Structure formats: structure tokens, C-alpha cells
Amino acid sequence: MQMQVAKDMKNKLVYSFADGDGHNKKLLGGKGANLCEMTQIGLNVPPGFVITTEACLEYLEQDALPQELMASVKDEIGKLEAATGKTFGTGPDPLLVSVRSGSALSMPGMMDTILNLGLNHETLAGVIEQTGDERFAYDAYRRFIQLFGKVALGIGDEKFDEHFEEVKRRVGVKADVALDASHLKEISQRFLAVVRQETGEDFPQDVMVQLQLAVESVFRSWMGKRAVDYRREFHITPDMANGTAVNICTMVFGNMGDDCATGVGFTRNPGTGDNEMFGEYLTNAQGEDVVAGIRTPKPLVEMADEMPTQYAQLVDLRNKLESHYQEIQDYEFTIEKGTLYCLQTRNGKMNAAASVKTSVEMYDEKLISREQALLRIDPELLEQLLHPSLDPDSAVEPIALGLPASPGAASGKCVFDADLAEKLGKSGEKVILVREETRPEDIHGFFAAEGILTSRGGKTSHAAVVARGMGKPCVAGAEGIEVDVALRLARVGDYVLHEGDVITLDGGTGEVYLGAIPTQQAHFSEELKVLLEWADAVADLKVMADADSPEAARKAHEYGAMGIGLCRTERMFNASDRLPIVIDMILANSEEERKEALNNLLPIQRADFIELFSVMAPDPVTVRLLDPPMHEFLPTENQLLEEVKTLSIYRDVVRGRQTALASIASPPPLPEAFTELSEEHVNDALIKKERMLQKVRELQETNPMLGHRGVRLGITYPEIYAMQIEAILEAAVECAKKGIKVQPEIMVPQVITSQELAYVKRIVDELTERLEKASGEKLRFKFGTMIETVRACTRARPLAESAEFFSFGTNDLTQATFSFSREDAENKFLPMYNDSEILQDNPFEVLDIQGVGQLIEMAVRRGREVREDIKIGICGEQGGHPQSIRFCHHVGLTYVSCSGPRVPIARLAAANAKLREEDFVIPGR
Ligand code: ADP
Ligand code: MG
Ligand code: MG
Secondary structure: OHHHHHHHHOOOOEEEOOOOOOOOHHHHHHHHHHHHHHHHOOOOOOOEEEEOHHHHHHHHHHOOOOOOHHHHHHHHHHHHHHHHOOEOOOOOOEOOEEEEEEEOOOOOOOOOOEEEEOOOHHHHHHHHHHHOOHHHHHHHHHHHHHHHHHHOOOOOHHHHHHHHHHHHHHHOOOOHHHOOHHHHHHHHHHHHHHHHHHHOOOOOOOHHHHHHHHHHHHHHHOOOHHHHHHHHHOOOOOOOOOOEEEEEEEOOOOOOOOOOEEEEEEOOOOOOOOOOOEEEEEEOOOOOHHHHOOOOOEEHHHHHHHOHHHHHHHHHHHHHHHHHHOOOEEEEEEEEOOEEEEEEEEEOOOOHHHHHHHHHHHHHOOOOOHHHHHHOOOHHHHHHHHOOEEOOOOOOOOOEEOEEEEOOEEEEEEEOOHHHHHHHHHOOOOEEEEEOOOOHHHHHHHHHOOEEEEOOOOOOOHHHHHHHHHOOOEEEOOOOEEEEOOOOEEEEOOEEEEOOOEEEEEOOOOEEEEOOOOEEOOOOOHHHHHHHHHHHHHOOOEEEEEOOOHHHHHHHHHOOOOOEEEEEHHHHHOOOOOHHHHHHHHHOOOHHHHHHHHHHHHHHHHHHHHHHHHHHOOOEEEEEOOOOOHHHHOOOHHHHHHHHHHHHHHHHHHHHHHHHHHOOOOOOOOOHHHHHOOHHHHHHHHHHHHHHHHHHHHHOOOOHHHOOOOHHHHHHOHHHHHHHHHHHHHHHHHHHHOOOOOEEEEEEOOOOOHHHHHHHHHHHHHHHHHHHHHHOOOOOOEEEEEEOOHHHHHOHHHHHHHOOEEEEEHHHHHHHHHOOOHHHHHHHHHHHHHHOOOOOOOOOOOOOOOOHHHHHHHHHHHHHHHOOOOEEEEEOHHHHOHHHHHHHHHOOOOEEEEEHHHHHHHHHHHHHHHHOHHHOOOOOO
């Protein structure tokens, strides 16, 4: 009785396209859900049904199909027979189906599809009789045997290809369309023999057995190496996609003659975003022919002349798809004897430029709202726009031209197979994968390559689609290139490329060059400006940049930074004109000497700040007072020891020379440099080096990152911080006098207690009073602290009493929270921790929300209790990471600060964070 209930309650495992829920991609897979949806909105989809991902999971768990599954499948086949008037496995008009995989997330080319299933001796005869087209029947048959052999029986493609090529060679033709019925019949028979030879059994004749084996093999492909690698690389968790569905779909034929075709389309151009018919097709072809690069396909627009009626239907299909999905679609279609069928649709993957352009245009066309326009773009995608392109002024002639399949420019050593590409790529070499055409099993080579070059296939070939998805440049179908993998070389006209020669690709133009061509920075499109302005209007978070120099600030400003969130003053100290003064300051023996050096530094710092403030005016600039330990400005002990040694030797030489000269009656004249470099000089230099060495030894620390640095240094040598504060405030006065509105912010690093802040604040107050009196100007600035120690988080309340702003320094705060030193972690154990999933991410790149985030949350709450309007931000690498930004929005920060080129990403992410706040959850809560 109990068993019975459990069985009845079990979920339905099979849905017909007419019934399945088009929104339930987790259950039906993306392809299946969309086939249902398209059927239900009245598009012409061949009848079919979906076996759910739950059935797949059950199969994988129990290593057997769910008990009642094949019975339900049989029922559905019955419905297909009724709908089409065809019969499965028998009769004069046999039903043939495709068996197609499809998980919740599209994993292009990751799993295999079997076409023409249902053919056996009997139905083959039926097809011949019914169509009167023997050639077509055998063409379908040989395709089925090979696909089924490969996917369900595990027989390698090459076993079949051998025979195919042999027959073609014998007949003397290049393209498969040139083969006639007798050739294809011979090929089919050879293929059947291959199956017998490889499996020891005859090709299965029972069509339900064919179907069951096919379903099982699709299910198993979910755990195949290709699929598992792909999921790992793209961080696809079971939460996002778990198991594959199987779609069983009535076959329609694009290979029944010249009134038939098959093709793939994008509702807009995915390379440029232009609103135009885009795609490729082949007449008299089936299924994968277009994407496999077997013949070079024709652009869709040519169909307007070749098949005008069907072209008009295709335009209509495209419009309906786009207005229904409110998104660019990537679709597959087949025309059988003049009738257009849609076989698949999914959201189109585009490059960043096209995504941005279509977002703005679809809003203008009133197809989507502004929110949708912002949400449909993954902020990380914008990274591509900040990638370099080829310098147009480099007047180098390309050696080959292919199709511009995925934009961007890249140089690297050419490599002719994926394994070697992976090997070299992992060892840090830049490589370009060069292939005749690519296949899904080449995927590991893509990950390692800077760019991909193929000599066959179109803009929708495997290479093009995968490269676009990864944002890597790709030139496809460069027909002038002949790749000879065995000889490890490629011929391009008169050139011979050897493996390892450097080439450059321009995926935006399709050009291929010899050698490494210089590249140039990308610039902002008008559409990107518009989109990011919409983002700024939506977002609560402000986006600042980390910038240490006026040039960096200028760049950040172009990227749309709303201020500088972190200016590290030590970077200014390191410039070659300052370092000697800084060293003098460090070597100073008394406060007097130190003050003298600082007096020399003051005007230089002031000038820096004036420029920086002016560039960013009227936006705020947060200046962090000196942070690193002093010894970072000095040479290392070993270097100094070496120099002292050399100088001592030189001193002996000088002495020796003098002794020698004294012994000669009339010595020859000496060159000037020799006389100048007297013993006295060498001695001075030696003393200075020795003093430096002594200082370096004095300053030596076991753990410098936890040692004498930050505010601790500022309190030990208050004159250093006083000089910096004076430079900041004087710069503000200067700017004010010129009528430039500036907002300096003085930030104290490494604070653990409010007493430290109070100490520095006293210096600030004294200087402010003095300067205001002297200049008559009222100084406007903020005083605040970095929060980068655990204690500062716990003591946020008292700190907020003197701090007008907090800035989380998440690099140090992460080190402190994990008790990891960043360098040691990243170089030694972090990769291993990531591989074994002890830690999901690198916490120095992606904010550790569960740990560090909790400290931040607490500090924000405590800080605001004391000072309601306290300005709070985050600086550090994590500040530009979209997932971290969602958290920053969630806990109510005022701003994030990140490196300049990540500012556009952060701006879009800030808007997305706001729009998606409702479904934000803190991981693990
Ligand atoms: P993928 O996920 O690799 O795109 P598909 O399941 O879409 O695999 O199928 C591979 C190819 O076979 C595609 O070109 C598709 O259009 C074609 N195809 C699939 N099912 C049918 C069918 N029922 N009739 C005709 N062509 C089909
Ligand atoms: Mg496939
Ligand atoms: Mg497909």
C-alpha cells in the first residue's frame, strides 16, 4: 500500500512539447523548455516530447532507467504517430526522430545528438518507397549509423570517416553532395560492417532498443569528461544545472533536395549588435553540417533570392522569437520541401559591444525596460570592451584573411593541437590554437589559448561559438591556410608557419598577421556611456577608483570614477626624483635631520595633491597616509652587502694606484674621472652604504606586514604624517584660491584603537587652525580611517567618534581574518585549497562574504550607531568584483573603490546589485 502511494506520487518523467512548462528549465533543460514554449506560442516546431532531468539523475544514481520510463516514452511515441500519421519502426511512412540532449544551461557542443533514429532494414525500404529518393534515404541512414555508433556504442568517428573518405577519394569528389545513391549505399553498408566489427554485434534493428540505448547514452554524457570539464571551467554548480533532459523530436529533413535547407540564425548580429538578419544556411544539408564546417555555408541574406517565400517566413520567425523572449535569440531551423520548422532557440551569446548596443537599442525600440537593459548584461562581460585591439597605424600586411568570428586581438605562438596548447598555456606561454576546424573535444585547448584560428567553418562554427562565449578572439574559415598536423606546420600562400611561430589575430576583421602586432586600448562607445549613465541613476553605491597618480586619476575619470577611493602616497615616494630624499629621511640621525628631508619632500607632495585634486574636482579624493614599513624604501641587506664589498675593493684599487704613482718619477697625466674619484670620495660612499646597511638591519622585522607600519609609524615619527597632512591641506587651500572645488579626505591606515586616531586628529586640528588663520580660507575635508584590522571592526563604535568615514581595506582585512599572508597563500596552498574545494574562491579576489563579510557587516552597524551618516566604502581588489559588490550594496555601503579599468564593471554591477537586492542571500545562511 505504502509502495503504491510512493509510486503514484512520483513526478511525471515525460512531457510532450504541447504540455511542458516553458519556464521550467531545471526540469526540462533549456532546449526542452524552449521547444515547449515555442510549440505553445504557435511556432512551427516538429512534434516531440521531453524526458526530464530528474529521470537522468535517477538513471545516473541507480545505473538503470526509472522503471516506468520506457512505457511513458512508448505512449508519447504513440502520440507522435497519431500527430504525424507516421509509424515508428515499421510501415511505408516511418517515423524518424532525433534524440537530443539539453541541460538547464546551454553547454554548446558538450553533449551529442542522434539524428534519424528509427531507421532499420524495414523502415529504410519504407523511406525509399515513400520519398522515391534513394540517395536521401541512404544519406540519412549513414548519418544515423555513424552518430548512433559514436554516441550510443562508443565507436570513434575516425573508424567511420576512414570509409567515407575512401569512397570519396575513389569517386574523385570533394563534397559529400557530389556522392550519389549507390555511393551512399556503399558507405552505409561499410558503416554497418564497422559496427559489427567494433561491437561484435549487428546494428540494432528494434527501434525501441535504439531509442532506449540512445536515451541512456545521452544521460551518461552528463558525466562524460567533456561535460564535467566544461562545468568545472565555468563554475556550473548542481544548483544551476543538474542532469540533462532528453528531447525526442520528429525528424524534418533539410537534405531532401534543393527546396530543402538547414541553418542557424541570430536575431541580431552577435558580433556588432546590429539589428539585421544574421546567420548561415546550406541547401540540401542536415543538422550539424552548417556548424561542423563541412561545407562553407552561405549568409542568411542570400536566402532572400534563393528561397524568397521561406526567407519571408524566416524574418517573421525571427521577429516573433525576439518579441516573445525580449532577448536576442540564437535559433536553428530546417526547411523541408518548402516548409520552415524551428528546431531550437536560446538566448544568444554576444560579445560585450553587441550586448551593450542591443540593450540600448532594444530599450529605444520599447522591446525592454531600462531595468531589463541593465540586467541582461553580465557586468564581467564589459571586461572585453577594455581589451586591446590592433593598432590601426601598424602598417603590416596580413598573411591571411578569414571570417571575423569573435572580436579582440591576440598574439601568440601557433600550436596545432589542443593538448599541446593546454600544456604550453599552463606553463605560461601565450598560444594561438590553429586548427582546420575545432570539435568539442578541443575545449581544453580553447581555455589555454589567447585566440583561435580555423581554416574551415563559418561564423556559427563550433570554434566561433565557443570563442565568443569565452570572449576570446577567433578567426574562422581562413581558407588560405592549410594545416598539416602531422608535419606540425601550416602553409599560408608562400609562407610556412612552423609550430611555435608567433602570429597575431584580429577577430574583429578576420585578419591574420605574422609576428606580434602592437595593440591599442579600447575606447568607450556612445552606447556604453548611455548604459552606464542609466546604471549610475539606478545604483545606490558610488564607484570610486584606486589611483596614485594624476595620470591614473585621469584614466579613472574617463572610466566614470566618481572620485578616488584610495590614493597610496608611498607610490609617490617611490618615484626616482623622490626616493633619494625619502632615503635621507629614513637615514636621519636626529629629528632635525629628518625634518630637513621632510621639508624637501613637502613641496613635491603638495604639487602631487594639487594636480590630483584638480583632475578629480569636484569629486572626493581619499589620501592614505604613509603605510608601508620604512625598509621597503631601502635596498635589501644582500644588495647592500654586495655594494659595500665592491666599494672596499675599489678603495684598495685607488690606494694602490696612488702608491704606484708616488713611486714613478714623472707620472703620466690621469683622466679626469680617475682624479675625481679620490680615496676620500670612495670612503664617503662606503660610509653611506654602511650606514644604510646598519639601518636596514635595525629596521629588520620577522613579520614586516604585522610590524612597524601604518599609523604605528605615524605615531613614532609624527613629523612624517604632519608633512603629509600639511601637503594635503595646503593643496586644498591652493585649489580653493584658484576656485577649484575639492574634497580631500585624510585616511589613517592600520588603526586598531580610537586613541591612535585621536593622536593623528590632533595633528590635523593644529595644522588646520594654523592654515586657516594664515590663508583666510575655510578648509573643507574629511578625516577618517581605514578598517583593515579585526580589532578595528570590533571597535567600530569608538572609532566612528572621530572618523567621518570608514574604508574597508579588504586586502589586509582578509589576511588578518584568515591569518594568511597573501603571497604565501597564493604561491603555496591556495590553489590546492581551491582545487579540493576547501575554499571556493581566492578570498583576495572575491570578497569572503561568510567570514570577512561578517566583520564588515558588524563594523558598519556599530559605526552607524555612533555616526548615522558615516560614509563607508571598500577599497581593495574585491571592490571591483560583481559578487562582492552585491554584498557591499546589501550591507549598505556608500561606495566601492576599485582599479580604474574595472570601474565600468563596478558601475553596472552596482546597478544590478540594487535591482536584484530582493533575491540576494548571504551564502551559507
Ligand atoms: P546541439 O545542442 O549540439 O545544438 P541539437 O540537439 O540542437 O544539438 O542537434 C544537432 C543538430 O541536429 C542541429 O543542427 C539541429 O538543428 C539538428 N536537429 C536536431 N533535431 C532535429 C530534427 N528533429 N530534425 C532535423 N534536424 C534536427
Ligand atoms: Mg551537439
Ligand atoms: Mg542545437
